[in-house]
Amino acid sequence: MRALTIVATVLLAACTAAPQPPSPPVAPAAPILPTPPAAVAGDPVEGLRVATRIGCNGCHGEDGSGRELWKDKGKYHLYSPNLTAKRELYDDAGIKAFLREGKTHDGHPVFGMPIVMFQHLSDREIRDITAWLRSLPAVPDAEKETTSMSPEVAKQIKEGKFQEAIDWGPHAGVQGPEAPPTEPSALGQHMAMTTCVECHGPTLDGWGGKDAPPPLIVAKAYSLADFLRLMRTGITASGKESKSGLMSEVGRERAIAMTDDEVRALKTYLDARPVGKPVHAD
Ligand code: HEC
Numbered sequence: 001m002r003a004l005t006i007v008a009t010v011l012l013a014a015c016t017a018a019p020q021p022p023s024p025p026v027a028p029a030a031p032i033l034p035t036p037p038a039a040v041a042g043d044p045v046e047g048l049r050v051a052t053r054i055g056c057n058g059c060h061g062e063d064g065s066g067r068e069l070w071k072d073k074g075k076y077h078l079y080s081p082n083l084t085a086k087r088e089l090y091d092d093a094g095i096k097a098f099l100r101e102g103k104t105h106d107g108h109p110v111f112g113m114p115i116v117m118f119q120h121l122s123d124r125e126i127r128d129i130t131a132w133l134r135s136l137p138a139v140p141d142a143e144k145e146t147t148s149m150s151p152e153v154a155k156q157i158k159e160g161k162f163q164e165a166i167d168w169g170p171h172a173g174v175q176g177p178e179a180p181p182t183e184p185s186a187l188g189q190h191m192a193m194t195t196c197v198e199c200h201g202p203t204l205d206g207w208g209g210k211d212a213p214p215p216l217i218v219a220k221a222y223s224l225a226d227f228l229r230l231m232r233t234g235i236t237a238s239g240k241e242s243k244s245g246l247m248s249e250v251g252r253e254r255a256i257a258m259t260d261d262e263v264r265a266l267k268t269y270l271d272a273r274p275v276g277k278p279v280h281a282d
């Protein structure tokens, strides 16, 4: 509930010296019932800003119609679905449960969407994302390819044993706040947990493995000016594009949706945070 405060004001009449005629008896006042809180509506414009930062439209396409994502030969070929069709399967509470807990409309386990990151979203951000999602013009569910996978992977996902799906699934003990924090270090942590976790791991210390994105200790070597440049233009501290080009894309297309203050807060947090081990460290 955004600042919805009921202020009861009691006015005391000042006594005057002059005698007053007796007042007529008054009927007891009807009890004043608190007004039920109006459902707080999300803001679709802010929703688009958040969705851009955290990658909803990166993975589902600008218009939300879905696109090819990536493949692991012999295991799966992943596509994201059309959000303007899928949204009809969820009411607003359902979208919240999907993003926070990975609960799908028909109970199928999610694969290919980083719930591990979205479970950190605040209630307010989820409301705004939901408003954005509902505001997208409907795109017909065109004849296009959808995800395919080997029977073995499908079985493992169904049984909750597929490691990639477990890694990106919800992690215990995470509860998003009511609204994004305002204190810089806490805001920076919120930005990191809702923007960088997908690739840099649930504790930002990397997933481990040869080709995985690095632990975010790398950010400490950046000056604030170079970090701001990376988060705006995708140019790394070396003055070039990132190794695979992926981080440069994230800077230009996702981190760009952060305000300068949010980027500064993120850097403050990354500089101060204790460093741990990658998730799959040997
Ligand atoms: C890394 C890519 C990726 C990102 C980021 C992403 N999605 Fe998805 N999304 C997917 C994939 C893949 C699926 C299909 C998952 C499945 O059904 O197992 C999916 C499915 C969905 C569905 C349909 C679920 C169903 O019941 O079939 C909705 C709704 C959705 N995403 C909304 C969102 C929203 C909102 C965001 C941003 C908060 C988002 N997605 C971010 C990849 C992504």
Ligand code: HEC
Pocket: 191, 192, 195, 196, 197, 198, 199, 200, 212, 213, 214, 216, 218, 219, 222, 230, 236, 237, 238, 242, 243, 244, 245, 246, 247, 248, 250, 255
């Ligand atoms: C979609 C995946 C993805 C996301 C999201 C992501 N990163 Fe990265 N990041 C990478 C990859 C991959 C690399 C390694 C360089 C490359 O190959 O692009 C990297 C490298 C980096 C580097 C080192 C760049 C260099 O080479 O000097 C920094 C700093 C960094 N990321 C910060 C962040 C921060 C902060 C966030 C969150 C705001 C973030 N990243 C979100 C994938 C990602």
